[in-house]
Each structure stands twice: as structure tokens, then as C-alpha cells.
Amino acid sequence: MNSWFTVKVKYTKQLENGTFKRVSEPYLLAAMTFTDAEARIYEELGSSIRGEFQVTGITRTDLHDIFQYDDAEQWFKCKVTYDRIDEDGEKAKTISQNFLVSAANVKESYERMEESLATLMIDFNVVSITASPIVEIFPYREEDVQSPAQKAPKFEEETTHTPIRQVFSASGSDTDEEEDVFLDDSEISDETEQA
Numbered sequence: 001m002n003s004w005f006t007v008k009v010k011y012t013k014q015l016e017n018g019t020f021k022r023v024s025e026p027y028l029l030a031a032m033t034f035t036d037a038e039a040r041i042y043e044e045l046g047s048s049i050r051g052e053f054q055v056t057g058i059t060r061t062d063l064h065d066i067f068q069y070d071d072a073e074q075w076f077k078c079k080v081t082y083d084r085i086d087e088d089g090e091k092a093k094t095i096s097q098n099f100l101v102s103a104a105n106v107k108e109s110y111e112r113m114e115e116s117l118a119t120l121m122i123d124f125n126v127v128s129i130t131a132s133p134i135v136e137i138f139p140y141r142e143e144d145v146q147s148p149a150q151k152a153p154k155f156e157e158e159t160t161h162t163p164i165r166q167v168f169s170a171s172g173s174d175t176d177e178e179e180d181v182f183l184d185d186s187e188i189s190d191e192t193e194q195a
Helices: 034-045 106-116 185-194
Strands: 003-014 020-031 053-061 065-069 075-085 092-102 124-132 165-168
Touching: 003 034, 020 034, 034 053, 065 106, 075 106, 092 106, 106 124
Parallel strands: 065 092
Antiparallel strands: 003 020, 003 053, 065 165, 075 092, 075 124
16 A cells, blocks of 8 residues: 655755755655655656755655645645544544645635535544645556556547646545456457458
8 A cells, every 4th residue: 555755855956046055855755665755756856856866864644635736836734633433422532634735825725625625524623734845746656556567558648628626645546446458469450450
């Protein structure tokens, strides 16, 4: 099962005024283990960071979901609590979960959390919202856990609509399983002869 990891990367960054500064920036990514997280951050940032960079820390991060909106790049960590009644019906246990949401400010992040969790059948409270230093998020990828024999060929599709909001889960369990369909050579030649 995949988990979220915060990976701190240290490198020399060129600022807008043209000067160079040594910075340490945190990135969030879904991976199976600490080793996978380190390998994946090198893969993801290898082409975008010029020069050398160094991974200075990797920590497991407890996040329930991430709500990304296209119109904001700032991330806010929201802590949400709700009460769950014990099976015996005697005690109410308070559960807390952390979420990340992209927004322009704290007020907008609160409104977006309310909107995103509106379908819950329980009462919840957003107890804290703090600005997160996360620079970029690399969500779960299905191909990270598939064997090469199971990978289906990728086809590019034209899309004219970009979703307003994306929800990322580390495990990828929110997506339905699809069966891969493979044609053998005889089916391919029959189709081309008919065309």
C-alpha cells in the first residue's frame, strides 16, 4: 500500500532577479517505502532541477486526501475532527484526519474543505488550517506497482476540459479496476483487412 512521504531536497535555485541561492524545499509524493520515495524524487526532479541536488530528509506524512484546485498553488494543511460512536453505543471517540487543499488564502481553504467534505454523512469540524511549505505533489501512479507484463500501451486522448478539482489518494483505491484488453495477431490482421 502506498503512503505519502515528504521529501526535502536541497539545491541551488536561480531566483527571479538572476541571483543564485541554496534552498531546501519539501515535496510530497506517494510511494511504497522510503527507498521508493527517494528513487521517485530523483526521477521526478532529475529533469527539472539544473545541477546537482541532494535529498536531505524523508518523512512519512499522515494525509487522508488531497484536494487540488487549478486556480491556486499555495497548499494548506487542514485538520478535521469528527466523533465516531463505539460499537456498543456507549462512548464517542474523536477521530482526527489531515487533508491538504490548494487555495489562495486561509478563508478560501476553509470554504474548499467544507465543499469537498459536504457529502459526508457525519458532522465534522475543521479545527486548524496552516500554510504548508509543500512545493509540489507527485501523486500515486498505477504504473509504479504494475509489472512490465501488465502494462497496457498508452494512447493519447484529446481533452478539451480540465477538471476544476482533483482528489489524490496515496493508495489509488478511489479508482475502479479496469481490465486490460489485448488482441492477438489474428484479430489485428482481420480488422485491418476489413477496413
